[in-house]
Amino acid sequence: MPDEFPFQSQTPDALMLFGFWYRALPAGQLHRGRLAKTLLLEQPLVIGRDRQGQAFALRDACPHRGMPLSCGQFDGEQIECSYHGWRFDAHSGQCQLIPSIVPDQNLKVDRIYAGSYPCQERDDFIWVYIPDPGPAGAGFSKPASAPVPAPEISKFSEQYKLAYLTADLPCSVDHGIIGLMDPAHGPFVHQAWWWRTQQSIHEKRKNFEPIPYGFRMSAHTPSSNSAPYKLLRLCADADSITTTIDFVLPNLRSEVIRAGKYWFSSLTTVTPITRNQCRIDVVAAWNLFRWIPFGPELLKFVFAKFVEQDRRTMELQSEGLKHNPHLMLIDDADRPAKWYFALKSAMLEVKKNGGEFRHPMTGPVTLKWRS
Numbered sequence: 001m002p003d004e005f006p007f008q009s010q011t012p013d014a015l016m017l018f019g020f021w022y023r024a025l026p027a028g029q030l031h032r033g034r035l036a037k038t039l040l041l042e043q044p045l046v047i048g049r050d051r052q053g054q055a056f057a058l059r060d061a062c063p064h065r066g067m068p069l070s071c072g073q074f075d076g077e078q079i080e081c082s083y084h085g086w087r088f089d090a091h092s093g094q095c096q097l098i099p100s101i102v103p104d105q106n107l108k109v110d111r112i113y114a115g116s117y118p119c120q121e122r123d124d125f126i127w128v129y130i131p132d133p134g135p136a137g138a139g140f141s142k143p144a145s146a147p148v149p150a151p152e153i154s155k156f157s158e159q160y161k162l163a164y165l166t167a168d169l170p171c172s173v174d175h176g177i178i179g180l181m182d183p184a185h186g187p188f189v190h191q192a193w194w195w196r197t198q199q200s201i202h203e204k205r206k207n208f209e210p211i212p213y214g215f216r217m218s219a220h221t222p223s224s225n226s227a228p229y230k231l232l233r234l235c236a237d238a239d240s241i242t243t244t245i246d247f248v249l250p251n252l253r254s255e256v257i258r259a260g261k262y263w264f265s266s267l268t269t270v271t272p273i274t275r276n277q278c279r280i281d282v283v284a285a286w287n288l289f290r291w292i293p294f295g296p297e298l299l300k301f302v303f304a305k306f307v308e309q310d311r312r313t314m315e316l317q318s319e320g321l322k323h324n325p326h327l328m329l330i331d332d333a334d335r336p337a338k339w340y341f342a343l344k345s346a347m348l349e350v351k352k353n354g355g356e357f358r359h360p361m362t363g364p365v366t367l368k369w370r371s
């Protein structure tokens with residue numbers, strides 16, 4: 001693959017991968033009997049929670065004349081459009097009533113559907129499955145189910161704590177994702193006296209291996225200048241600490257740190273909202289620090305700092321990107337970014353022409369960089 005990656009030649013529709021689960025919003029923001037509006041992959045959605053507490057997602061446009069259903073009335077079971085009062089089942093999207101119809105008009109109301117999307121609640125988030133787009137101009141019919149369940153954070157004990165952080169990033173999902181897997185920005189973006197300084201920069205060597213639809217930074221002892229490592233050393237033997245980081249299409253980065261019976265696990269996603277806007281959601285679970293009085297708060301504070309540093313960086317970067325500069329990816333530090341682009345084009349190729357997914361990596365690789 002060339003060092004200079006042609007970001008600019010990616011067509012706008014190629015920037016988003018359909019046919020996957022995406023995080024929509026924190027579950028705690030969705031109340032029973034209430035509706036929330038959101039946008040995922042440029043699809044307007046209305047998300048709600050029925051009387052029983054079950055979440056659902058519909059396209060936020062009435063199939064009659066396009067009024068956002070989020071403007072309608074919701075009784076905990078059906079949504080009534082605010083324009084002509086058509087009523088839809090919240091889960092299936094099936095039309096239940098068209099008030100203007102008189103008895104001798106035999107329009108088949110139950111054949112009309114507001115688009116409905118598979119929706120699941122996992123680890124304090126509402127996930128929505130965004131299917132591959134149907135034929136242009138076709139309306140919605142019966143909802144299809146998702147081929148796989150929504151992703152979940154790996155957990156290694158019954159008892160654990162869970163926390164999340166979320167931030168809007170003013171850049172395309174590609175820049176959001178490669179920013180997440182880029183090891184070289186650490187010493188420059190994430191400086192803090194309690195974390196690390198630019199002077200702590202040193203050569204690192206990490207082994208990577210292909211996994212289905214992604215790659216793994218093989219289990220290793222975390223770098224000695226990282227904060228989780230410093231915290232973990234307080235509760236476990238330094239040599240027993242291992243960390244594994246996976247990236248899997250379309251946007252999942254999971255990290256598992258294990259130290260004896262203690263563990264820390266996170267699942268970070270970068271979700272495309274529009275072609276030049278995305279959102280990062282970090283959800284972490286752990287059974288550590290239960291004995292440290294402010295453990296969870298401390299952890300959240302550290303993570304919030306990081307996410308904010310990344311967000312601010314991408315905000316500044318977006319200024320530079322406005323004018324479509326020529327960009328490059330260099331070895332070895334940007335190799336994960338190259339893999340990401342290659343995985344993504346392999347997936348787009350399968351979606352376009354069918355056939356088998358061709359993984360861009362053929363075997364394990366060792367990368368070296370200074371950070």
Ligand code: FES
Pocket residue numbers: 062063064065066067081082083084085086
């Ligand atoms: S636009 Fe919704 S009922 Fe007419």
Ligand SMILES: [Fe+2]
Pocket residue numbers: 179180185189190306310
């Ligand atoms: Fe970062």
